[in-house]
Amino acid sequence: MQQRIHFTQKLDELRMQLIRMAALTEKAVHDATRAYLENDTDLAESVVMNDAAVNDMEDAIDTFNLELLALDQPMAKDLRLIIGSMRLTVNLERIGDECVNLAHRTLFLSTRPPLPANARMERLCAHVQDMLTKAVRAFVDEDTVLAGEICAMDHTADELSLKVLKEAISTMVEETRIVERSVHVIMASRHLERIGDLATNLAEAVIFIKEGQNVKHRCKG
Amino acid sequence: MPNIKIASQSLDFHYGAFQALHQVDLNFEEHQVTALIGPSGCGKSTYLRCINRMNDLIPGARVDGRLTLDGEDIYAPGVDVVELRRRIGMVFQKPNPFPKTIYENVAYGLRVNGVKDKRVLDQSVESSLRGAALRDEVKDRLESSALGLSGGQQQRLCIARALAVRPEVLLMDEPASALDPIATQKIEDLIHELKRDLTIIIVTHSMQQAARVSDRTAFFYLGKLIEEGDTRTIFTRPRNKQTEDYITGRFG
Known part of the structure; x- marks a missing residue:
């Protein structure tokens, strides 16, 4: 017989809040990636504006979790969901911050002559988006196999970011006029690479919630 | 290697035609607190009462399998049950002090065992009350009736009474279920202190209490031992689905 119906409903509500925050x-x-690649300043400004909603959701979920811990004394998988959700929200909030940073790069670069299209940055944007989408799906489906794949994808994000850095350095050596813009491109690639790291942290939290295994610092590609 | 104080192998228990325990294999390490948990009727109290042969008193009761204390069969012919119960003390759900003075409650077991020397009795009462964290509260009224103590004090008096005969194992059957939170806290603190000298087995319906006081936890369901292990593991990532459902309150 199903018991603790009220508590189970609260856990379902927690999952829904996490999914809403992940969607934001x-x-x-x-x-942020589209604004960067298409030099769309309106979209970049909207990213900066919308970050407050992500921060608010983090606060709301923190409060919700605190109450669940204090009032319901969860155990085992319920406890792991709550601890894991705290890890998820911290990392989602940081992803939001990296998006704001990326939007600021876009806004700065829009005030300068455009640089040639950068295929590696396009790949990096697509790659970290894919990582985040899969991390969220792994949480929703409690799919630890998919979560493990995301850990392996982080290596590619790191490599792409490094290649962007090396290319930018060699371009700057040849043409000093673009140094300022190239530095911002390097920083943009760093923001994207960080989003990859944070998506990996999300995947690690999914594995912790589902299996109770702490794979932090070990789950790398 | 940890010393196994109590061990059961393939332990069955019948109340007449009803089988209350099925093939229970369980070891209890010395100086560890083990919590027995499970829904009502799962056999945890029956199991506890097998350990000091309290079930012997029930008509139609039958024990099969092996249950040992320091490797020696508790149910072997010729075992002195009174001596067994001296070595394996018990504290019950409801405090059950005798209608005597505080002093006489604690001295009772010693007197039954033939101790008459006042000095020995005084020392034992003093150390047992201290061991049960009750001495400071009652030292000036040892000749008052034990029935005048609060519920929490009465329960600690019962623990002092059990300690007076210097047991090696203490069985506790929901020892705090009739107490308020402060008195419960005192009993739980006491359990932490007592395990330095004793092996403790506690039956509790409170998951939080099991998690707080025990080193190991055993989950019973329908007379069977479902899972046993380190308490930290049982309450964070149990292996068995039934254990998880029970400790998360999904059934009971």
């Missing part, structure tokens, strides 16, 4: 963050990554 996914939109932020989608918009």
Whole structure:
């Protein structure tokens, strides 16, 4: 017989809040990368504006979790969901911050002559978006196999970011006029690479919630 | 290697035709607190009462399998049950002090065992009350009736009474279920202190209490031992689905 119906409903509500926060963050990554690649300043400004909603959701979920811990004394998988959700929200909030940083790069670069299209940055944008989407799906479906794949994808994000850095350095050596813009491109690639790291943290939290295994610092590609 | 104080192998228990325990294999390490948990009727109290042969008193009761204390069969012919119960003390759900003075409650077991020397009795009462964290509260009224103590004090008096005969194992059957939170806290603190000298097995319906006081936890369901292990593991990532459902309150 199913018991603790009220508590189970609260856990379902927690999952729903996490999915809502993840959806907002996914939109932020989608918009920030598109704004960067298409030099869309309106979209970049909207990313900066919308970050407050992600922060508010983090606060709301923190409060909700605190009450669940204090009032319901969860155990085992319920406890792991709550501890894991705290990890998820911290990392989702940081992804939101990296999106804001990326939007600021876009806004700065829009005030300068455009640089040639950068295929590696396009790949990096698509790659970290894919990582985040899969991390969210792994949480929703409690799919630890998919979560493990995300850990392996982080290596590619790191490599792409490094290649962007090396290319930018060699371009700057040849043409000093673009140094300022190239530095911002390097920083943009760093923001994207960080989003990849944070998506990996999300995947690690999914594995912790489902299996109780702490794979932090071990789950790398 | 940890010393196994009590061990059961393939332990069955019948109340007449009803089988209350099925093939229970369980070891209890010395100086550890083990919590027995499970829904009402799962057999945890029956199991506890097998350990000091309290079930012997029930007509039609039958024990099969092996249950040992320091490797020696508790149910072997010729075992002195009174001596067994001296070595394995018990504290019950409801405090059950005798209608005597505080002093006489604690001295009772010693007197039954033939101790008459006043000095020995005084020392034992003093150390047992101290061991049960009750001495400071009652030292000036040892000749008052034990029935005048609060519920929490009465329960600690019962623990002092059990300690007076210097047991090696203490069985506790929901020892705090009739107490308020402050008195419960005192009993739980006491359990932490007592395990330095004793092996403790506690039956509790409170998951939080099991998690707080025990080193190991055993989950019983329908007379069977479902899972036993380190308490930290049982309450964070149990292996068995039934254990998880029970400790998360999904059934009971």
